[in-house]
Amino acid sequence: MTINGVDGDPKPHFVLVPFLAQGHIIPMTDFGILLASRGATVSLITTPVNAARIRTTIDRAAAASLPIRFVELRFPCAEVGLPEGVENIDVLTTQKQTEYGKNFFQASFLLQRPLEHYIEQQSPRPSCIIADLTQPWTRHVARNLRLPRLTFVGLSTFTLLSDHNIWRFNVLDDVKDDKEPFEIPGLVQRILVTKAEAPGFFAGWDELAEEIRQAEFEADGIVANTFEAMEAVYIAGYAEAMQKQVWSVGPFLLGCTPAISDKAARGNRAVVDVPQCLSWLDSKEDISVVYASFGTQTHMKLAQLMEIGSGLEAAGHPFVLVIKDGERSRDVEEWAVALEEKVGPSKALLIRGWAPQAMLMSHPAVGAFITHCGWNSTLESITAGVPMITWPHNGDQFLNERLTVEVLEIGVSLGVKVPMSWDDLHEQGPVVPRDAIEEAVRSLLDEGHEEGKKMRVRVRKLREKAKEAMAEGGSSYLNMTHLIEQFAQNDKEREELNGD
Incomplete structure (x- = not known):
């Protein structure tokens, strides 16, 4: 049994798991629309409040008969002491983020079992989970269901490589003053920052930061919203540092047609x-x-x-x-x-x-x-x-x-x-x-x-x-093609192995 795309060829099924903040949902939604427009089946995991925010895009995708499903899971606010309806971290004011930030992440982690249940109900089974960098709990879903998992990064590869190198070379261990400039190692340019400017992601939330980094290392690959003509040296550097393939398939905004993605x-x-x-x-x-x-x-x-x-x-x-x-x-x-x-x-x-x-x-x-x-x-x-x-x-x-x-x-x-x-x-x-x-x-x-x-x-x-990268035959367009083809081939080999 296969998933058929618009051209009749077998197409994979990607399960996308964004972090529930608008700056993360927007690019993941764009990415899902792009995958679906190329014939892949997409399940984008969301919640009722967040789905309401992007209702125009959901309705347009449905009207265009794109093979994308917006799967609304209940967000467990009450279970972790969050006010009801706080399903997006942007709902919280800055002070409330301090008060409820960790609760929000705890609630996100509790989506593991509902997501597993959704995936288990799908026939044929999905091809791959593509999860936001800040959703490290999805590695347990992938492991439990024996699915490949890619990390989705809504950051520049320059920033990712810089952060990785600062961590890898233990640079901050020798920096005593938050305002003391230091050079980021391993870059082609000499870039100076201070500890205050680059303390590492989720500084002060050590357990979460460690889990995110571990999930990043365990991923089977990385999807990045960038393009080679702008960041080629950093894409390659990050891929080498992580020892993984990095699919640069952006900028997504340029790939979404007005008929489906209304800029307004x-x-x-x-x-x-x-x-x-x-x-x-x-x-x-x-x-x-x-x-x-x-x-x-x-x-x-x-x-x-x-x-x-x-x-x-x-x-x-x-x-x-x-x-x-x-x-x-x-x-x-x-x-x-x-x-x-x-x-x-x-x-x-x-x-x-x-x-x-x-x-x-x-x-x-x-x-x-x-x-x-x-x-x-x-x-x-x-x-x-x-x-x-x-x-x-x-x-x-x-x-x-x-x-x-x-x-x-x-x-x-x-x-x-x-x-x-x-x-x-x-x-x-x-x-x-x-x-x-x-x-x-x-x-x-x-x-x-x-x-x-x-x-x-x-x-x-x-x-x-950027326009050239996203146009047919451009670097990002071809990278998207290779991504879809790779997981379609994986599905075919799995079916042959199982005798389906």
Whole structure:
């Protein structure tokens, strides 16, 4: 018995297990859509709350008769002491992440048995589990059911290799001061970071960090949302370090057709009137607008938002500023309304809640992006051909900044050196002053700034390379082909061995 793809050839069945945070669900959903569009059967594991967020994509995939199932498992909030409905870590404010973060991971681990039950009910059995790096419990599922498992990494391979080499060579053992710069070993460039900027993933959660690393080593291969023309040396370096094949099959955003993946609804429902947003951007000159957004898991205090607003106002260019739901309060709203009145509706567009970032970034009016350096946002900027103003907060973001600013040279840094951690963010004052924001915006958008023009040329060349990678015959397209074919062949050999 075989799974038949759109071309009639046997196709494998992939079970995708994202981590339940929007920055992880978005690329995994895109990846699932791409696999299904190539004829593979896909089961994407989610929960009711998270499925509701991507309902538009689910409905479009169904309308297109794609062989992808969105499997809603009950998330065990009550069993671990989580408030009911907390099925996505982004629902928690920064302070609540400190309080409930470990509970959330415990709940994720409890999905093991429901996932095993789902897989056991499938006939024929799935070909492979592809699980997010931060879902290490899936190795037990794979072992129990004797299935291969690939690690899905929503990070740059530059960051992955850098983190691995820092760990492998025990670099941090000799670093006493959090602010002391050290060189990352094993890279082709000389890249300096501090312990505060690169403490390792899940620093302070040693047991979880060790389990994640062990699961990474036990995986049968790695799937990465990147492309060879941008990261070839790091893809190869990471593959050699892990002694595994790394399938670079991105950037996923460029492979999803508008008929299935609506940029305006990517990841969640936008809170703004999309035609109105586009009309506002249409009224602006090309390369004149700065877009400022800081991902789903970072939260700014009012004092820092005020500095950002003042810096954008002083720079003199039209701007879009996203204020997340977790940042909203009566005081923030009073400030936002006052800023809009002061600057005027033609110069300021403030979005309160989920913004259609991929759609906004792709508009020709957007000429600069102030970003927290999450990998999804970085790729969205590259695929839109927009240079970045970098403001990392925590996690992998400082290493992503090094790739953007020092390796690819498509961004200007705001000079942030202090992580904005879950524990102390609510106590910190402004990290970046308005003058720094004004200067950075001017360096990319003002006339006469040659370095800004050079960055724009470089990022647009990368955009074209990304398009080539995802087009038929490109490196990422062919890597996806090889991935599907390998597991189709594995299925065939298994069937022959079992006499099916």
